[in-house]
Amino acid sequence: MSKRVLIVGGGVIGLCTAYYCALRGFTVTVLERNAGQRDGCSFGNAGMVVPSHFVPLAAPGAVALALKWMWNPASPFHLRPRWSWDLFSWCARFWRAANAEHIRRAAPLLRDLSLASRAGYDELAGALGSNFGLVKKGLLMLCKEPHTLEEEAKTAGRARALGIPAEVLDAKQTAARDPDVRMDVAGSVYFPLDCHLVPDRFLAGLEKRLHELGVQFIWNAPVVGWQRTEKSIVAACSSIGEHEADEFVLCGGVWSQNLTRELGLGLPLQAGKGYSLTLPRPRQLPQICAIFSEARVAATPMGGALRFGGTMEIAGLNEDINPARVRGIIAAVPKYYPDFRPEDFDGLEPWCGLRPCSPDGLPFIGRTAKFSNLSIAAGHAMMGMSLGPVSGRLMAEILSGEKPAWDISQLSPDRYS
Template identity: 55%
Template sequence: MSKAKAVVICGGGVIGLCCAYYLARVGHRVTLIDRGAEDRDHCALGSAGYVSPSQILPLAAPGLPGLALKGMFNPRSPFYLPPRLDSELLRWSWLFWRACRRRHVARSAPVLRDLCTASHRLFEEFDDIAGGVCEFERRGRLELCKTREELARQEARLARVASALGVEARVLDAGEVAALEPGVRLDVAGGVYFPGDCHLTPARFTAALTQLLAEMGVRLQWNTTVYGWHADGGRLAAVRTTAGDIVADEFVLAAGAWSPSLAGELDLGLPLQAGKGYSLTLPQPRFRPRIPMIFTEARIAVTPLNGSLRFGGTLDLSGVNTVVRPERVRQIIESVPRYFPDFRAEDFAEARPWCGLRPVSPDGLPYIGRFRRYRNLIAASGHAMLGVTLAPITGKLVAEVVDGRQPSVALSPLSPDRYA
């Protein structure tokens, strides 16, 4: 490690927590700031909890612009983009559209594979350190298709790319899926099974991390809002917060969907949109599959979590707000009996819908690394659907950047200046 530095992390979601952990581990003096309380809601809490080395296809891929266009006028589409006049959304949409090319997928899949694989290893290590409290399960993950056409598409699109990059993927017919989940009646044509995938209980993971951080001497500054900066030429001197100015050597921008607004006055031009997703958790479901699964056509993730069953999904680019739209929640509820015929919409009558804002970059790759404009400001945001999976490697990479060490994964495709 270089000499111990004072590092301020702005944002205490799963990404900020992991940055704090890896920075404190190598001896830096870390302050983590979040405007919420210790028991605040954050995006990982209601997530599906997948730790997926197999998620190697970026969100920006061929076929997505068509889905987004359809979603402009259909609030029940899994990908909903209500039209609104917003220059940042227009810029983001243009960059997203440009990224939805085969060439981009071919370039990004190995990058995501390296990040996901490295992060998976760190989860294994963290699970040992935390003594198994995160309910980290190694049961793989199924992507289920209702129709043969979709199965053929998934096989061609996902399973082949995964296998070519060394990620184990098995294409299964309906009988083989049933053999993996003998207690569950499924109405599907088949699916792809990723045996290397894992899942955990997100609330347990972030609680274990928070406790460890306190034990490691990290200053956890809850109920503190960042509202500005003191810049000194090409460096930042301090962050302005409701608890006063905080001076540091290095600053980490880890405020999820709020990262652009938090850094607004720094004029970083970071394209990022909030991708709202919903989840519903049934404490006593009719049955619980053993293996987490995605309903491919409906884009719903199903996770067995410590006795309960969570259904999550939808991507709603309607700005930074946490308004729960009943038609979006209904889209999830009505999809479930199509795959699980024994489930009824009434099963969800008591379930309280949760929503969270994913920080979504236009090309589906996170932003990790130093900004050119302010050399002591480091980005750790834009993880979209992969924030839980990639949190440990993001934290480790940020610590490597602070120390000036060789990063464990090449950072150039993740540069926060790639659109500047």
């Protein structure tokens, strides 16, 4: 009988893990607390696959920027102060990780994983037999201010040193790169290897393929605990029963932390809430996805629609919509795309999702030392879509007993235990 793998969580990381495990002949079950018609973090995001994002969230300057933005309700970042030991220790760990040495170690790994994931999406575009809108035309990092362009140009230099192509463009060259949208910017950095896709279409196509591969889905089954021995997991206990398996993979996004507490594993995660708004018939439709550098807003064409996403709100595990943050995103759009109007967004329902953020900005991927058959793939923060296929592939390699294709010791789920 083939190895039975039980995956907790049906977001992009859970489904990609299920896919690569099924390809290896494992008997795979996905347990998801929500119904099949779910709408979590993996569905309404900006859909960017970004080798250009080789700098993790915990980077030098991030703490100073966060403190500056914190007091402005419409800024791209907010941390709601509250008495919480988890929050306090997460912040202290973030602060400790935000240094140049961390970036030096993490950047080459993030580059390799993003490029492998990009190749993974290429393969999946063929394998799924469904069009999930993969567009490989690059990304424009748009800068309104000359000094921001100078900063982004330095990042472009670091990208090139890592072997990631990046071109610094002035305003005219930026306009020529994407003539389908009028832009009001000082210039941009163009990352030709970045690409974008339609996340919910990708997940629908992947889910369909997983059914064909014999993967079993159990919906409306929140895992609430574990049956275990001292050294291994016997079953995941959900509201509808106990689910035995040979291997357990926790892909529960930001909620993964709750599920590891009773196991005595330290998996520090904070929810980084973000919002998106999708214009079904935008005034103009760019060809290339873009990030508004100062405003930290992403703009992604998705078929004929145009999605804007942004903000990072560390405000606990809730999915309440904060109208001031949404207004901040809307206000940024005409600053960069001057033909757009705030009224274009009237009547649109904002979407929000909780990014699973680790303190050092790197995901947790690998087996836990404490339980021989428990692995974790969570904590991808702003890069879960980007790193989905490679995370799934790595998990399948690990569960097969193979040495992962890259040295992923930096991603160990035990690094805070």
